[in-house]
Amino acid sequence: MPISVEEAQRLVLEHAAALPAEDVPVAEIDGRIAAAPLQARWDLPQRDVSIMDGYAVRSLDVATLRACSSALVLTVRGESAAGHPSDAPLGEGHAARISTGAVLPAGSDAVIAQEDTRREGDRLVIDGDSLGTLEPGTFVRPAGSELREGDVVARVGRRFGPGDIALLAGSGHATVPVHRRPTVAILSTGDELVPVGQRPDPGQVVSSNGLVLAAMVRRAGAIPIDLGQVDDEPERLRAALARGLEHDVLVTSGGISVGDHDLVHAALMALGARVVFRGVALRPGKPTTFAVTDGARAFGLPGNPASSLVAFVLFVHPLLRRLLGVRGDPRSATMRVRLHAPARGAGNRAHYVRARLIDTQPLDGGTEGPLAQPLSVQQSGDPCSIAGADLLLALPPGAGTLPAGSQVDALVLDPSSAEQPEP
CATH class of the missing domain: 2.170.190.11 (Molybdopterin biosynthesis moea protein, domain 3.)
Incomplete structure (x- = not known):
């Protein structure tokens, strides 16, 4: 039986802890997470x-x-x-x-x-x-008016920005300890896939999910490793998955449902992976699967573009943030919005409706606020259902149809644009 989105997120984060620290040049810390507290090594300025x-x-x-x-x-x-x-x-x-x-x-x-x-x-x-x-x-x-020797200039969990580079360099740090960035292997599966740039025959589709997932991995701050695509042949699939499990995280797209050609689940188990959950009460993205090995975490995402993207935002992105060392709630940023048009729920499943922000006026007494327009296309297999979207409207199970003007929570699809650095 599919589990709730919240339970799936909890289980994913049980298998996530900040990766070990590495020292990097201060010029390269933008977007990285502090792995140790840092202190000024001299007064700033040192003289009047x-x-x-x-x-x-x-x-x-x-x-x-x-x-x-x-x-x-x-x-x-x-x-x-x-x-x-x-x-x-x-x-x-x-x-x-x-x-x-x-x-x-x-x-x-x-x-x-x-x-x-x-x-x-x-x-x-x-x-x-x-x-x-x-x-x-x-x-x-005056000397020491900006910093005194020993003053804390960064705490553990600080997400560094460009200004931090100047502060840390100026206070004596040529290198900075940050959490290692996870490597994320991305594998697209299915006989129907053709390479980007090739015109698909009837029944075929261009293999674009891997490109989208790689972009999301980079935005999260991790390192994507493209494993390409593999057809529905068990031995070749197992070999490709085995290569992916050598990395911190493996993300597959397609082949995770219950059809005769959905082979990813069985192949992961054959490689010794333990399935933590298989199926989430979610639309789109119900077949999403999460498994672990001694050294890796594996996500089996559906092959439909919207399903793959929604599942990544809900489950993969929080895990990557935790591995990167982000403290606090690692889930994607949310905001409260008003509907510009009706949005329909998905029965007993949570429905994440793709939408775009069309007005950013702040909420005022519950009558005004950011305005979100649900995209006209919501079919998970249609690339138009994600193109141009910058929000996921979170409609809870049993929501029914919400009229225009209703207030709902929305996840920000580009989490980095809404994240605030840790203090």
Whole structure:
């Protein structure tokens, strides 16, 4: 008897744990998951630095000039440029030319912006009216103001983005420990399949599911391994499945139902796989099968395009996220939407209706919200039933027909677009 979607997801995740860590160059961590906490290896910045082009000064000198003289004039001595700090300390009554990002010379505690000055040889004439009040620390980024040595810069489970590359590199990390990306073998089965680019004869179909699954694997952050396609011959099928079981995850498309030519289930068992479940109360995707070996997890997905895609989103994607080290709920992101047109349930099965988002206005008091248009084609064997879809409307068992305006939960088909990095 088919089990519920929720029970199937629970069983899948019982066989998922984050893969071991590997060190990768910091430039390559975008989208990867932190496998260990990381700390700053030095203060950032390490010294007081200027945030303006101008002149480093002693604020007390400027205050004294204001109190004792109508002219604000200092003597320019030396220069501090970014990457070339001045070695000479700043003496009384002196100023040093300084550029943005340069270290303040010893003795200085403030920066006057260039536009508030006029240079006459080695004399620096300060415009007191435009300068305003000059306090210690004016236009200065103090040492350690961004990070102190030992501050945590990433926690376990953090999904790194481009900004993290700058933070980690700047705080001393040339390599970063991240969870290894799982390899996912993809095998398409069936005598009816022909290669992409070949015109199919009557009764044949182009082998496109593998391409879709590979794209979904890449979007999840894992590594797809294309095993191509295999016909319905038991020995060749077992050999292909055996190659797939050498990887972290095996995903097959087709040959998993109960017909005379559906051989994947028997072939997996012959290879020693233990079937965890076979069949889910789901439309589309009812024949979905999940099996495990000592070193691999195997998904048998239906051959219809929509069935294959829906089953991947519901079951394969959460497992891959868990293997990648994502903490918390690994299932696909959801959002609450309103129906722009009626949507029909599937009796005692959960129905995942393909739809597209046509309005993103947020929910307001239960009367407004993102608007979803169910695709006009919902037949699982029709590629049009997934082309252009960016949502799966989750209609629970017994939902019947929901009228336009009804609010339903929807799964985001491109999970990466809705994921938020872990803190």
